Amino acid sequence: MKTLCLIFLLHASLQLQCDKNEITAYIGGEFIITCKYDTRSFLFSKKYWCRGTSRSTCEILVDSEGVARTEYTHRSRVLDARRGGAVVKVSNLQKDDSGVFWIGIDKIYADVMISFTVVITEVPVSKPRLWPLNSLADKPTCWGKPVTVRCACEKGTGVQYAWYQHIEQKDFLLQHSSDLSLHCDAVERDSKYYCTAHNDVSSEESDVVSVQVLMPADRNCIYVINIQGQPNYDCADRMSTTTMTTPLTTCQAPTTTQSDQRDQFLIFNQTDQDNAFSRAWAGVPLWYTLLRWSSLASLLVILFIVHRCTKTAHKECDLRL
Structure with a gap:
């Protein structure tokens, strides 16, 4: 039985030969298959494109005579170029177009058929x-x-x-x-x-x-x-602009003009003197202050009396002479 199948397939391959038996294409793209056949035997026979996992279950999608009417009719075509062979073209491919397909020639008792595996993938992405x-x-x-x-x-x-x-x-x-x-x-x-x-x-x-x-x-x-x-x-x-409009913080010193700096220097000196005077008398009792001033006044009075007495004594000495 296996030998009979091999002989049958060999005979079919001599009657129908295609340029590929596996097809890989992208979504939205198309593919074309060209198959040569024995023009002496099948020049006027119908050629067709069908889908199915086996010969017996293969569903004809489109044919060379335009008889088959399916969802593939508007985007697939079978052209019989006679001596140029049979050409199958499928365009606008979809993801579900992947599967097992056949191209066949109508023949009494047993059609001549060759299967193809079709794989439809996404279009590779380019660099974004x-x-x-x-x-x-x-x-x-x-x-x-x-x-x-x-x-x-x-x-x-x-x-x-x-x-x-x-x-x-x-x-x-x-x-x-x-x-x-x-x-x-x-x-x-x-x-x-x-x-x-x-x-x-x-x-x-x-x-x-x-x-x-x-x-x-x-x-x-x-x-x-x-x-x-x-x-x-x-x-x-x-x-x-942001730097100019940013308010001053405690870490930023304001910019002053030369006159402002001079005024600030004078104020600082005056303030420093007042602070020094205040510090000199800070913490001194009142009685001690009064005693110091009284002693100073007594000393001045004594010096004045001594001076007057000395002057009077000199005048009396001059009179005796």
């Missing part, structure tokens, strides 16, 4: 591109405004996106989304971000989004975003 949804040239982040960065691939089907944050040699998953929203509450420190794009057959990473935080705050923060291919900018104007 990054761009801000609001222009960085306007420096929105210098004034604490949020910025949304979008991640998208030019190629790929069934693509899923995810954003990661890179901090201290570690990667942290932030969200499964193509858009990343950056705002004051989210950018508390310098960080790097990147997105991944993946599907069932491939995965790619984007370039890095670098965020430099110049002044963290819940509102009106200042930060700079660097994205490859986007304009570079800084927040120097915003930083200088």
Whole structure:
């Protein structure tokens, strides 16, 4: 029995030969098969494309005479090119187009058939591109405004996106989304971000989004975003404006003019003298102060009397002579 099957298959292969027996294609794409056949025996026979795991269960999807009408009719075709062979073309491929298919030639008693394995996969993703949804040239982040960065691939089907944050040699998953929203509450420190794009057959990473935080705050923060291919900018104007409008704290010395410094110096000297005088008499009892002043007054009176007596004695001496 096995020998009979092998002989039958060998005979069929001599009557019908195709350029491939396994097909791999992508969703949304197409494939083409060309099969040569014995034109002396089957030049005017019907050729068809069918689906099924075996010859007996194969369902005809489309044929060369346009008789079969199925869901494949609008996106598949069987062209009989005569001596050029039979050509099968299937376009707009879907995920469920994977399976076992056959190309056959109508023949009395037993059709000539060859099977194919069709595998439909997702289109591999390309490297995702990054761009801000609001222009960085306007420096929105210098004034604490949020910025949304979008991640998208030019190629790929069934693509899923995810954003990661890179901090201290570690990667942290932030969200499964193509858009990343950056705002004051989210950018508390310098960080790097990147997105991944993946599907069932491939995965790619984007370039890095670098965020430099110049002044963290819940509102009106200042930060700079660097994205490859986007304009570079800084927040120097915003930083200088912020510095000028920041109120003085206890750690900041106020700026004074030269005249103000001179006035402050004079006031300081006068205050220092008053403080020294106050310190000199601080803690002295009242009786001690009165005694000192009384002693000084008595000394002055005695000196005055001695001086008058000395002067009177000199006058009397001059009269005796």
